[in-house]
Amino acid sequence: MTLFKSSALAVLFGGMFSLSAVQAAETFGRSYQPVAAVNSSQTQIVFYRDADAHAGSAHVYVDGEFQSALLPNGFTVFCVKPGSHSLSAYVKDAPAYAGKSAQSFRGNLEAGRTYFVKMGDESGMPMAVTRADAEKALQSMRLQTHMLSRASTVEACDYVGEAPKQYKEYSLSSDVLFPFGKSSRNNITRDGRASIDTLVAQIRRENSTIRNVQVIGHTDQIGSPQANQRLGQQRAETVRLLMVQAGIPARDITAASAGMDEPVVAECYGSKAEKIACYAPNRRVTIRVDGSASGE
Structure with a gap:
């Protein structure tokens, strides 16, 4: 049997511990x-x-x-x-x-x-x-x-060389979308809703077909990794819901969290207010679109 050229590769299953x-x-x-x-x-x-x-x-x-x-x-x-x-x-x-x-x-x-x-x-x-x-x-x-x-x-x-550029990537500032530390649909700002509607219109204009859209929530470095992972996921799910309401088919869009793992800036110091201001670029929601550009 040729391991990687066949349509299926054989792997056996046994067991191990589970994690919380x-x-x-x-x-x-x-x-x-x-x-x-x-x-x-x-x-x-x-x-x-x-x-x-x-x-x-x-x-x-x-x-x-x-x-x-x-x-x-x-x-x-x-x-x-x-x-x-x-x-x-x-x-x-x-x-x-x-x-x-x-x-x-x-x-x-x-x-x-x-x-x-x-x-x-x-x-x-x-x-x-x-x-x-x-x-x-x-x-x-x-x-x-x-x-x-x-x-x-x-x-x-x-x-x-470089990795293939598979996706178009768009970004929205979490500070425009949500008040600091918030994530629910009820928390999203008026400007945030308008930004999402504008983004969806742009995505549909720039892509003649959309095969997959991923919404990824990113947080700053304030707080625990676990709390930031949850916050990123909750924000991504809220943005996903509003993008569906704006016209992206639900079957084509998923939500995930990067938490605090992919910062734009690092090592901010000072008071909490100073850290919040310094870490602002890290608080964002990125949208990756796998589609065909209009005119292709």
Whole structure:
């Protein structure tokens, strides 16, 4: 069986621990951004896990060695030398850690290629996914960061050129949309509603077709990571609702939070009022649009 060229890749499931919602929030890093190409001496793998029904982490193994532990809606990116490699993922893997020995599924990875791999369902058969389909799902996912790779064949990726520009990105200031610290539909300002209506008109004018829209809430560095993650999500969901009411089909738009993880400015000092003013650029809602430009 060829691991990455078939329509399905075999992965077995076993088991592991589960994490609380607070712990889970602390295990994720940045949201997904399209990856650039790697040089001809490497192969890149983007491995992700949907919000499946399995509890706990999924241990990801590369050549029989631990690479990461993926929670639902998490992804990992890594590079290896081109050639023959095995890849597997197991839920409820402890205490036997079967993934270290059961490396039945192996494929020949081509030089300079990027493979997108989706963890499968209860059938145990994950899929090799096209970049377009994978990145549509990956938009709402976060990088898994709570575990260090111990796979000796994995190496730092050496990128060439820039990542592909997949989305048009628009931005709205949270200070225009909401009073400080607020997030609900009842809190949104009159100027905020007008800004959303204007943005939706612009998106529809600039795109003849809209395949996917993602609303991402960003916060400042004031407060705990958990509180900011919730605030970013709540603001994104409010903006999503108003964009739907303004004419974007609900099936085409999702909401996610980057919390305080992607700041524009950092290290603000002084009184709380001074920090609020300094951190203002971080408080924003970004909208990524995957569409076809008008006139294409």
